[in-house]
Amino acid sequence: MEIVKTDIAIIGGGGAGLRAAIAIAETDPKLEIALISKVVPMRSHTVAAEGGSAGVITDKDSLELHFKDTVSGGDWLCDQDVVDYFVEHCTEEMTQLEHWGCPWSRQDDGHTNVRNFGGMSTARTWFAADKTGFHMLHTLFQTSIKYPSLKRFDEYFALELVVEEGRCQGVVAIEMATGDFYFIQAKAVILATGGAGRVYMQNTNAGIVTGDGMGMAYRHGVPLQDMEFVQYHPTALPGSGILITEGCRGEGGYLVNKDGYRYLQDYNLGPVVTEPTPKTMELGPRDRLSQAFWHEEQKGRTVETPLGHAVHLQLMHLGEKKLMERLPFISELAKTFLGVDVVREPIPVRPAVHYTMGGIQCDGTTATPLAGLYACGECSSVGIHGANRLGSNSLAELTVFGKLAGEHAAAFSKSNHNSDAGLLEKQAKDAMDRATALLNRENGKERVAVVRDEMATTMEEGTGIYRTGDGMQATCDKLDELRERYSSVQLQDRSRAFNTEWLTTIELGYMIDVSQAMAHSAINRKESRGAHQRLDEFGERDDKNFLKHSRAHYNADGPPRIDYGDVTITKLPPAERVYGGAAKKTAA
Amino acid sequence: MTEQRREIEIEVLRYHPEKDKAPYYQSYTVPFSDDTSVLQGLQYIKDQLDGSLTFRWSCRMAVCGSCGKMVDGIPHLSCKTFLRDYYPRKVRVEPLNHFPIVRDLAVDQSDFLQKLASIKPYIIRKKEKPLSEGTYLQTPAELARYKQFSSCINCMLCYAACPQYGLNPKFAGPAILSLLHRYNADSRDEGKAERMPFVNAEDGVWGCTLVGYCSEVCPKKVDPANAVNQNKVNSTMDYFLRFMSPRGAANS
Ligand SMILES: Cc1cc2nc3c(=O)[nH]c(=O)nc-3n(C[C@H](O)[C@H](O)[C@H](O)COP(=O)(O)OP(=O)(O)OC[C@H]3O[C@@H](n4cnc5c(N)ncnc54)[C@H](O)[C@@H]3O)c2cc1C
Ligand code: SF4
Ligand code: FES
Numbered sequence: 001m002e003i004v005k006t007d008i009a010i011i012g013g014g015g016a017g018l019r020a021a022i023a024i025a026e027t028d029p030k031l032e033i034a035l036i037s038k039v040v041p042m043r044s045h046t047v048a049a050e051g052g053s054a055g056v057i058t059d060k061d062s063l064e065l066h067f068k069d070t071v072s073g074g075d076w077l078c079d080q081d082v083v084d085y086f087v088e089h090c091t092e093e094m095t096q097l098e099h100w101g102c103p104w105s106r107q108d109d110g111h112t113n114v115r116n117f118g119g120m121s122t123a124r125t126w127f128a129a130d131k132t133g134f135h136m137l138h139t140l141f142q143t144s145i146k147y148p149s150l151k152r153f154d155e156y157f158a159l160e161l162v163v164e165e166g167r168c169q170g171v172v173a174i175e176m177a178t179g180d181f182y183f184i185q186a187k188a189v190i191l192a193t194g195g196a197g198r199v200y201m202q203n204t205n206a207g208i209v210t211g212d213g214m215g216m217a218y219r220h221g222v223p224l225q226d227m228e229f230v231q232y233h234p235t236a237l238p239g240s241g242i243l244i245t246e247g248c249r250g251e252g253g254y255l256v257n258k259d260g261y262r263y264l265q266d267y268n269l270g271p272v273v274t275e276p277t278p279k280t281m282e283l284g285p286r287d288r289l290s291q292a293f294w295h296e297e298q299k300g301r302t303v304e305t306p307l308g309h310a311v312h313l314q315l316m317h318l319g320e321k322k323l324m325e326r327l328p329f330i331s332e333l334a335k336t337f338l339g340v341d342v343v344r345e346p347i348p349v350r351p352a353v354h355y356t357m358g359g360i361q362c363d364g365t366t367a368t369p370l371a372g373l374y375a376c377g378e379c380s381s382v383g384i385h386g387a388n389r390l391g392s393n394s395l396a397e398l399t400v401f402g403k404l405a406g407e408h409a410a411a412f413s414k415s416n417h418n419s420d421a422g423l424l425e426k427q428a429k430d431a432m433d434r435a436t437a438l439l440n441r442e443n444g445k446e447r448v449a450v451v452r453d454e455m456a457t458t459m460e461e462g463t464g465i466y467r468t469g470d471g472m473q474a475t476c477d478k479l480d481e482l483r484e485r486y487s488s489v490q491l492q493d494r495s496r497a498f499n500t501e502w503l504t505t506i507e508l509g510y511m512i513d514v515s516q517a518m519a520h521s522a523i524n525r526k527e528s529r530g531a532h533q534r535l536d537e538f539g540e541r542d543d544k545n546f547l548k549h550s551r552a553h554y555n556a557d558g559p560p561r562i563d564y565g566d567v568t569i570t571k572l573p574p575a576e577r578v579y580g581g582a583a584k585k586t587a588a
Numbered sequence: 589m590t591e592q593r594r595e596i597e598i599e600v601l602r603y604h605p606e607k608d609k610a611p612y613y614q615s616y617t618v619p620f621s622d623d624t625s626v627l628q629g630l631q632y633i634k635d636q637l638d639g640s641l642t643f644r645w646s647c648r649m650a651v652c653g654s655c656g657k658m659v660d661g662i663p664h665l666s667c668k669t670f671l672r673d674y675y676p677r678k679v680r681v682e683p684l685n686h687f688p689i690v691r692d693l694a695v696d697q698s699d700f701l702q703k704l705a706s707i708k709p710y711i712i713r714k715k716e717k718p719l720s721e722g723t724y725l726q727t728p729a730e731l732a733r734y735k736q737f738s739s740c741i742n743c744m745l746c747y748a749a750c751p752q753y754g755l756n757p758k759f760a761g762p763a764i765l766s767l768l769h770r771y772n773a774d775s776r777d778e779g780k781a782e783r784m785p786f787v788n789a790e791d792g793v794w795g796c797t798l799v800g801y802c803s804e805v806c807p808k809k810v811d812p813a814n815a816v817n818q819n820k821v822n823s824t825m826d827y828f829l830r831f832m833s834p835r836g837a838a839n840s
Contacts, residue, residue, distance in 0.1 A: 040742075043647075110726050448639070496606065501640065
């Protein structure tokens with residue numbers, strides 16, 4: 001096993017990890033940084049984000065409004081002190097990206113432009129055509145090349161954290177090309193490993209979004225917070241789950257059912273408007289739109305496609321010029337994957353799992369309960385998304401909290417020393433032995449793809465858009481069974497070099513843990529809030545008992561233990577969440 | 589889109605550095621429908637037929653740049669190429685040309701990454717504007733000057749297409765020269781002088797012999813050949829201006 005010593009190890013080279021790395025390099029160029037990623041950073045999933053990133057910039061807007069939209073959008077499960085910090089720092093980060101070269105779309109006078117987005121009360125979403133995440137990620141990646149203190153470990157797979165004396169002190173990784181083990185010893189570790197959408201069958205996420213970082217922290221006793229809140233995006237392609245950005249609706253797209261009827265007016269999202277209107281109709285929040293689809297499907301008003309039921313997203317009325325300028329990537333995707341010409345035909349869309357609101361519990365400074373371990377980006381639960389994330393808050397989160405994680409980890413690394421090297425290496429070796437045992441296992445009966453697909457199917461069945469006690473119980477039981485079966489997964493490929501079957505199997509172990517945290521947090525939340533909607537007797541929000549963060553604690557021998565923590569409410573007391581015309585009435 | 593399932597033969601190049609002296613081909617029969625991509629065909633093989641087949645992929649929506657392969661001899665993103673277009677013939681899938689093979693369909697990207705890092709692909713300013721003063725102004729016309737060149741997903745298909753790169757691996761190559769041009773053409777950037785030596789070098793723009801195949805295979809319409817050509821003009825200008833300014837045009 002190779003040993004590398006560094007000051008700070010960052011696991012994850014997406015938007016959050018890169019922003020953290022740059023922050024450390026700028027805080028103190030003498031600190032050594034190891035950036036570990038299982039794909040070359042610019043291939044991270046941030047690359048797929050289309051719509052845009054929030055930051056208050058127009059005269060009509062205010063930090064107060066962004067705060068209110070976020071907290072009410074999250075159905076009051078947000079930590080309001082953290083949301084305050086967040087909205088105060090978004091615009092600065094968008095400006096910073098601009099200085100680093102991000103090709104933001106512009107107005108005629110050269111100022112950056114903003115668009116409308118679901119659940120936001122005014123235009124505040126910065127965008128780079130419909131490739132915002134792509135441009136943000138490449139800008140961050142290319143900028144990161146400036147800093148010599150940053151050493152990249154591209155295509156290294158992080159396997160386990162090393163914890164000694166109650167502090168996280170490094171990570172064991174596999175160099176993918178060779179299968180060699182590395183112990184990367186560090187004084188502080190930042191997890192920026194992204195979400196876990198792949199635990200569901202139909203999802204908008206890349207193949208690498210498997211919750212590894214969540215699993216790694218969880219197994220060392222760090223709670224996973226608010227995991228029952230999984231966001232369905234209302235507009236993905238049936239079958240593949242490829243995302244059709246909310247930006248389409250921000251630009252004025254319509255959703256219609258099989259009768260050509262804009263059905264959202266039947267779900268308290270009206271009145272019907274022809275121009276994109278904040279928080280109304282197609283610009284309602286994601287949870288409400290996905291739920292409306294579910295009802296339409298029940299009523300038999302959806303369109304049948306070979307890949308399942310769908311509704312139609314109409315963009316034709318926007319005209320070719322606008323489509324090519326504002327939504328070129330969507331036009332390309334529709335053409336390639338469906339043979340649909342958006343200038344002439346509607347795109348069939350349906351909900352698919354998109355985003356994990358919950359994640360590794362951390363405080364407003366990104367510190368987890370485990371000393372020396374920080375978490376930022378989608379893998380973390382810093383407290384801003386609550387029960388439902390607003391689109392375009394997440395890209396902003398990567399930069400605001402990525403930077404903060406970098407700064408705090410840098411400070412921690414300077415005031416802490418590593419424990420005895422022998423002790424750390426012993427632990428690293430144990431991790432290596434566990435992974436090698438999986439590789440060398442013989443006579444296992446299970447195939448990794450079979451267990452994976454059964455997991456993703458049961459998650460969809462029991463913990464989907466709408467949930468019931470019985471359904472969730474069935475999923476919890478199934479996951480117990482799958483966890484058992486996982487221990488006899490047999491690899492066909494027993495070699496070392498670039499063994500993706502081996503790595504996929506390690507990922508599956510993390511995915512099953514994360515699924516269990518989701519399903520058990522869900523069944524224990526006996527109310528309905530945001531993305532967690534129950535059809536049984538717990539159909540209402542219950543602030544008395546459940547205005548609380550759920551926390552799942554890992555249990556090696558069985559299902560997780562769930563307990564609860566307080567939500568910080570500073571200035572916006574819980575109220576009813578209203579959209580469409582009703583929102584205007586309450587605001588007035 | 590039809591539900592009709594047919595079967596196609598996929599012939600894949602295999603090579604394992606620990607076991608094989610030389611690459612060989614292996615064939616698999618894979619069911620497909622009209623919307624099955626070549627990547628999904630490979631995933632089917634890996635999940636159902638042979639867990640040892642090795643290839644990279646991630647986004648499956650043509651934006652992460654991971655999944656480039658030679659498909660019937662032409663560089664393609666395998667997630668954006670469909671089996672229906674090869675049926676009823678078999679389809680042959682190989683690793684990208686001109687790169688060393690790590691295993692099966694996965695190639696060594698390190699040469700590309702080193703080149704990318706060497707050209708200073710970031711905004712260089714003589715004086716930074718403080719964040720408190722807001723963004724730089726950039727008109728849509730100024731944006732248009734480099735936008736296309738900023739759309740490169742680093743998929744390396746153009747390298748697999750480029751005969752020059754095949755002959756001389758030191759040649760910077762299409763995507764890297766486009767990226768360099770992307771920063772040089774950005775109204776916010778003042779770092780052109782630091783990048784010009786790289787352009788002028790023998791392995792810079794002058795390594796290109798104008799084949800143009802790179803632009804043909806590019807899945808993102810970056811048109812790298814165009815970037816290289818614009819820089820040939822730049823490079824010549826730079827050469828002549830040197831005679832006029834004692835400090836070199838680069839510094840003027
Ligand atoms: C299709 C799509 C569109 C979206 N559009 C928007 C949008 O318009 N606006 C918005 O605000 N949000 C959007 N989102 C959400 C947003 O893009 C993500 O939440 C965000 O990009 C996550 O960034 P991240 O840095 O946390 O993680 P990622 O970008 O997912 O990066 C994770 C990193 O961790 C690494 N990693 C993971 N596990 C390991 C391991 N075991 N070992 C080593 N490395 C590891 C990966 O290699 C990768 O580098 C979208 C999401 C999707 C799916
Ligand atoms: S220029 Fe085109 S083909 Fe070449 S790497 Fe970039 S996107 Fe790929
Ligand atoms: S899988 Fe990302 S480009 Fe094909």
